Each structure stands twice: as structure tokens, then as C-alpha cells.
Amino acid sequence: MAKEMHEFQAETKQLLDLMVHSIYTNREIFLRELISNASDAIDKAHFESLTNRELLEGNDTFEIYLVPDEASHTLTISDNGIGMTYDEVVDNIGTIAKSGTKAFMEKMKEAKEAGGDVSDKEMIGQFGVGFYSAFMIAEKVTIVTRKAGQATAVKWESNGDGTYSIEECEKEARGTSITLTLLPEFYGEKAEENFTDTYKIETLIKKYSDYVRYPIKMNFVIEETPKDEEGKPIEGAEKTKRDEMRTLNSMQPLWTRNKNDIKPEEYNDFFKELFHEWEAPMDVLHTKAEGTVEYTSLLFIPAHAPFNLYHNDYEPGVQLYSRHVFIMDKCKDLLPDYLRFVKGLVDSPDFSLNISRELLQQSRELKLIGKNLEKNILKTLERTLKNDRPKYEKFWEEYGKSLKIGIYNSMYSGNDTVTKLKDLLLFVSSKEASTVSSLKEYVERMPESQKKIYYATGKDRETIEHLPQMELLREKGIEVLFLLDPVDEFAIETIREYDGKQFHSISRGDLELDDVESQEVKKETEDISKKNEDLIKDIKEALTNKVSDVKVSNRLKSSAVCLVADEQGPSIAMEQAFADAKNPMFKAKRILEINPHHDLFSRLQTIHGTDKESVEFKDYCDLLYTQALLIEGILPEDPIGFANKIAKLMAK
Numbered sequence: 001m002a003k004e005m006h007e008f009q010a011e012t013k014q015l016l017d018l019m020v021h022s023i024y025t026n027r028e029i030f031l032r033e034l035i036s037n038a039s040d041a042i043d044k045a046h047f048e049s050l051t052n053r054e055l056l057e058g059n060d061t062f063e064i065y066l067v068p069d070e071a072s073h074t075l076t077i078s079d080n081g082i083g084m085t086y087d088e089v090v091d092n093i094g095t096i097a098k099s100g101t102k103a104f105m106e107k108m109k110e111a112k113e114a115g116g117d118v119s120d121k122e123m124i125g126q127f128g129v130g131f132y133s134a135f136m137i138a139e140k141v142t143i144v145t146r147k148a149g150q151a152t153a154v155k156w157e158s159n160g161d162g163t164y165s166i167e168e169c170e171k172e173a174r175g176t177s178i179t180l181t182l183l184p185e186f187y188g189e190k191a192e193e194n195f196t197d198t199y200k201i202e203t204l205i206k207k208y209s210d211y212v213r214y215p216i217k218m219n220f221v222i223e224e225t226p227k228d229e230e231g232k233p234i235e236g237a238e239k240t241k242r243d244e245m246r247t248l249n250s251m252q253p254l255w256t257r258n259k260n261d262i263k264p265e266e267y268n269d270f271f272k273e274l275f276h277e278w279e280a281p282m283d284v285l286h287t288k289a290e291g292t293v294e295y296t297s298l299l300f301i302p303a304h305a306p307f308n309l310y311h312n313d314y315e316p317g318v319q320l321y322s323r324h325v326f327i328m329d330k331c332k333d334l335l336p337d338y339l340r341f342v343k344g345l346v347d348s349p350d351f352s353l354n355i356s357r358e359l360l361q362q363s364r365e366l367k368l369i370g371k372n373l374e375k376n377i378l379k380t381l382e383r384t385l386k387n388d389r390p391k392y393e394k395f396w397e398e399y400g401k402s403l404k405i406g407i408y409n410s411m412y413s414g415n416d417t418v419t420k421l422k423d424l425l426l427f428v429s430s431k432e433a434s435t436v437s438s439l440k441e442y443v444e445r446m447p448e449s450q451k452k453i454y455y456a457t458g459k460d461r462e463t464i465e466h467l468p469q470m471e472l473l474r475e476k477g478i479e480v481l482f483l484l485d486p487v488d489e490f491a492i493e494t495i496r497e498y499d500g501k502q503f504h505s506i507s508r509g510d511l512e513l514d515d516v517e518s519q520e521v522k523k524e525t526e527d528i529s530k531k532n533e534d535l536i537k538d539i540k541e542a543l544t545n546k547v548s549d550v551k552v553s554n555r556l557k558s559s560a561v562c563l564v565a566d567e568q569g570p571s572i573a574m575e576q577a578f579a580d581a582k583n584p585m586f587k588a589k590r591i592l593e594i595n596p597h598h599d600l601f602s603r604l605q606t607i608h609g610t611d612k613e614s615v616e617f618k619d620y621c622d623l624l625y626t627q628a629l630l631i632e633g634i635l636p637e638d639p640i641g642f643a644n645k646i647a648k649l650m651a652k
């Protein structure tokens with residue numbers, strides 16, 4: 001196939017532009033990114049070779065080579081990993097398939113527009129833009145790669161200017177070589193950072209890639225003064241040069257060392273290196289277990305949730321090793337999905353080296369280890385909640401949603417997730433704006449007379465505070481949990497009760513307040529209902545298909561109307577969440593409640609009394625309903641009709 005020129009995808013161009021023109025700090029990370037790609041490629045070759053030895057073409061020593069060359073001011077990174085085919089090069093290198101990179105660019109743009117308060121370093125770390133970081137230090141990047149098992153190789157080359165060339169070529173060894181032709185600032189003795197300097201490179205490898213599982217080798221030219229027979233340097237003799245191939249990384253798996261000998265920085269560096277992270281993790285759990293199953297696990301809770309934690313393209317899971325040999329990345333079957341944010345690895349002699357993913361799922365050892373790890377993580381979280389509240393609240397901010405989704409999902413799996421997680425939940429409440437409470441804390445504060453745990457849903461604190469349904473509870477001084485995330489109510493509904501007390505939405509059914517005053521109001525409401533039976537019936541008729549019932553309210557104070565949902569079935573907020581998820585099948589049974597003490601009620605009585613068939617009465621009913629919808633944050637189906645009716649009324 002002849003040499004072809006291709007254009008980068010528009011997003012790739014933008015990314016390259018950003019890389020070259022906006023990121024000035026930490027350019028040295030390019031090396032870590034390329035080494036980690038090389039290491040991933042070797043992992044793949046290793047993994048595939050377990051079932052197909054021929055792939056290795058007789059060479060089963062996995063290595064990464066670095067070749068700095070001052071004369072041509074290049075640095076070449078070679079691996080004997082899986083390599084890429086022509087199409088893979090086009091797909092992986094020429095386009096940005098990863099939504100993560102797109103998100104990275106948007107964040108960069110946002111940050112720039114906002115005055116750039118997020119550091120580049122943080123940004124790159126969060127999104128791992130990988131290969132493209134090469135263009136931060138290189139004016140030309142050349143990739144020569146041959147897929148293991150294939151005859152022809154591919155050469156890809158680009159100046160990072162929007163186009164690249166690609167052609168078939170020859171390459172003897174399998175794998176990938178990436179040659180960076182360095183920008184003038186990055187080579188030569190006067191350069192600020194000289195990436196052809198072997199000692200500089202050695203330092204970078206030690207800093208970022210020490211734990212890479214495969215040897216990273218580089219040739220050092222050693223200058224020596226010849227020595228005499230006794231081993232003393234011969235004075236005046238001309239220096240000789242010799243080559244010495246050195247392995248730059250220590251490769252000793254951290255998790256195999258004794259816990260007490262490992263410094264926090266070592267854990268942090270290992271975490272950053274292994275998972276391409278920039279920040280130290282929030283928590284580290286290093287466990288060695290012996291007994292029914294033997295394993296060592298090293299788990300981390302990252303400081304921040306990845307932006308795509310809840311997207312389909314996020315791949316949860318930990319790495320598996322058997323006697324320190326890597327067997328699998330992202331094993332999903334070990335930990336429950338609600339711990340999808342946990343990163344790390346498990347090393348166990350009980351795992352077989354060439355076990356398939358399917359067989360692994362059924363492995364008894366894996367299940368046992370998974371259960372133990374889950375227990376450990378939960379115990380750590382419980383301990384943090386008890387002993388280090390600020391830290392736990394930070395954890396909650398990052399990962400609380402994951403636990404809540406876990407609870408909701410347990411509705412289908414029917415396991416004991418609720419029992420495990422309910423004490424770890426935190427919510428804001430009407431009590432104080434800045435604090436969050438556990439359910440236990442809420443229940444402890446409940447007065448004797450309060451029988452239920454009340455909650456309200458809304459997009460933010462302010463919206464809930466303004467809900468008509470809040471008025472009565474506020475007046476009575478009853479604390480209400482504020483559920484601000486759509487998943488909250490689903491989780492709460494799955495838990496059903498805490499410490500024998502049922503959850504109750506303030507926008508659902510009867511509030512069932514048991515105090516004397518409430519009983520009196522209830523009685524009074526029933527009387528008003530009876531007296532206005534006809535009016536209520538006719539309002540209901542005017543709103544057929546819109547509401548399932550109309551009631552005289554005993555919960556409203558100053559507002560005229562509100563919309564509540566029936567005790568059974570989804571709430572109005574849940575209906576909205578379903579609709580947002582394009583699942584409009586689940587509808588709440590809407591009940592319109594009218595405040596009998598509001599002036600509007602007497603106006604309704606008058607209009608109804610004059611002519612219950614009149615257009616005016618029907619319009620009033622409709623306006624009441626639409627008002628209640630708007631309070632819930634739901635737009636009317638017919639906004640024009642609504643506006644016209646208001647205009648007509650105002651003009652009167």
C-alpha cells in the first residue's frame with residue numbers, strides 16, 4: 001500500500017493544539033504516558049500468548065527500550081508488546097475515540113475561559129490524554145509498529161500540524177517503536193530539559209515508572225580511565241568508552257513488601273504510576289490474608305471520582321496477579337458494582353495463570369476474596385465515618401452516589417446491600433444548611449411524637465425550602481431530609497425504613513402527623529371536604545386525565561395549591577427522573593391539593609356557585625393545576641394556552 005496522507009479528526013486537531021499551546025507545566029509526563037502504553041501493549045501480548053504461544057515468535061522476554069540520540073536529537077521508546085495493525089493505527093492514533101479526551105478538552109476550554117484556575121497538571125492527570133502528550137516535546141512523532149503474528153508493519157508520522165502520513169513497512173521484531181524528534185527546547189546541553197540525557201531519563205523513569213512490571217532498559221556510555229594491574233587509574237591515560245545496558249526500574253512489586261516498611265509516599269507513587277493518576281489516593285488498603293484462600297490485596301480509593309464513573313465507557317475492576325505475574329486488568333467480578341470506584345490489585349497463588357474470564361467468574365476463590373475485600377472496604381468506611389468525619393464527608397461527596405445506586409440496584413438482586421450500606425448514607429436536611437447527617441443522627445434527633453422520617457426531593461436546597469409542602473413541617477419544627485440527587489429517592493424507597501421508622505415523602509399521600517393539632521386540622525379538613533363535595537368533584541372532572549384526585553389540603557399554609565403523589569407508585573420527582581431517562585412509562589398518580597383557607601378557594605366557590613359549567617370555572621381549574629405543576633418545576637404541556645388564560649384573567 002502506498003504512502004497516504006490523512007487529516008486528523010477535528011477533535012484531535014484541537015487536542016494537539018491545546019497540548020502544544022496551552023500546557024507548559026510538567027511536560028516530562030510524556031515519558032510516563034508512552035512507557036505506560038508500552039507496558040499495556042506488553043500486557044496484552046502476554047495475556048494473548050497464554051492461549052496462543054505462536055504470537056511470541058520465539059521471543060518471550062518482554063522489554064521496553066529507550067534510545068536517546070543526541071546527534072539526531074531523538075528519543076525512541078520501543079516495546080515488544082502486541083503492536084498495531086494498519087487499521088488500529090488509524091483508529092487509535094488518528095482519532096479520539098475516548099469520550100474522556102473530549103471531556104478533557106471541554107474542561108480545558110472551560111478552565112481557560114474562567115481564567116485558568118485548574119492547573120494543567122491536574123487536568124492531564126484526570127483525563128490521561130496519553131499518546132498525544134508526545135507533541136508537547138516533539139516536533140515530529142514517528143511510530144513504527146508491527147502487530148504480533150502479522151507479516152507487515154506500519155509507519156505513521158506526524159508533525160502534529162493536523163495531518164499524518166501512513167504507509168506499510170518492514171519491522172523485524174513485533175511491537176511498537178515511537179521516535180520523538182525533539183523540539184529545540186528539549187535537547188542539547190543548554191536545553192532547559194534535555195530528553196537525550198541518559199541521566200535525566202533515568203531520573204524520570206525512577207520517578208514515574210519504577211514499578212512498571214517489565215524491564216525498561218537503556219544503554220549508558222561509560223567513560224573510564226584505564227586502570228593498572230592493581231586496579232588504580234593510570235595517570236594521563238586516555239579515557240575509554242564502553243557500553244553498559246542498564247535496567248532503570250526496580251520492578252519489585254510494592255505489594256509483596258512488608259506493610260510496615262512501606263512509606264506513604266511509596267504507596268502514593270505506586271498508585272499514580274499504575275493508574276496514571278496525579279493525586280495521592282484518599283485511602284490505601286493493603287492486606288495480606290492466609291487461610292482458606294491466600295492473597296495479598298492493595299486497594300486504593302482515588303482522591304476524586306473519575307468524570308465518567310457512571311458512564312458506560314467507565315471500566316471498573318481491579319487487576320489480578322498470580323504469584324506477582326499479571327493475569328488480568330479490570331476484573332469486574334471481584335467487587336460489587338457499588339465499589340466500582342475502587343482501584344488496585346489482588347495477587348493470589350490460587351488464581352490460575354491462564355484462566356479465562358468466563359471460568360474466573362465461577363471461581364470459588366475469587367468469590368471468597370471478593371467477599372473479604374468488600375467487608376474490609378466497608379469496615380474502613382465505617383471507621384472513617386466514626387473517627388474522621390471531614391474525610392468521610394469528602395468520600396461521600398465523591399462516591400456517595402455510587403453507594404446509593406448500589407442500594408437501588410439491590411432491589412433487583414435482592415441481596416443484603418441495604419443492610420450493609422444504610423448506615424453509610426449521608427443527607428443534607430432542613431436542620432442546617434452546611435451539615436450532612438447520617439440516618440442514625442436524624443433518627444436520634446427525632447422527637448418522641450414523630451413516627452416517620454420525612455424527606456423532600458428537589459434540585460437544590462432553595463427549591464425544596466420553597467415547596468408549599470414544606471410550610472407545615474417547618475412550622476411544626478419537623479426536620480426533613482433533602483434529597484437533591486434524582487437517585488436519592490430511589491435509594492430511600494428501596495431502604496423503606498430505618499430503625500423501624502418508615503420514610504415518608506412530604507409530597508406523597510397523607511403526612512400522618514399524629515400530634516393533637518394535626519388531628520384537629522385533619523378533622524376540620526374532612527368537614528370542609530364534605531361541605532364542598534360538589535365543588536371538589538367538579539374540579540376533578542375539569543381536570544380529568546391530568547390528575548387522579550383532588551383534595552382539600554391539610555398541609556398548606558400560605559400557598560394556594562400543591563401537587564402530591566399517591567402513596568403507591570412513583571413520586572412526581574421519580575416520574576421526572578424516568579422521563580429524563582427516556583422511560584416515560586412510569587407515571588405518578590397526581591393529586592391536586594387545594595388550600596381551603598386561601599382566598600382563591602372562596603373565589604372558586606363563588607364562580608362554581610354562579611355557573612359550574614362556565615368557561616371561567618374550567619379556566620380557573622386549569623390554572624390552578626398548571627400553577628401546581630410549575631411549583632414542582634414541570635413545564636405546562638400547553639404553555640401558550642396557559643399564558644392566554646392568565647392574560648385573559650389579568651385583563652378583567
Ligand SMILES: Nc1ncnc2c1ncn2[C@@H]1O[C@H](COP(=O)(O)OP(=O)(O)OP(=O)(O)O)[C@@H](O)[C@H]1O
Pocket residue numbers: 033037038041079081082083084092093127128129130131132176276
Ligand atoms: N505502544 C503501543 N503499542 C500498542 N498500542 C498502542 C501503543 N501506544 C498506544 N497504543 C494504542 O493507542 C491507543 C491510544 O493511546 P493513548 O495513550 O492515547 O490512550 P490510552 O492509552 O488508551 O489511554 P490512557 O492514556 O488514558 O491510558 C491505546 O489505547 C492503544 O490501543
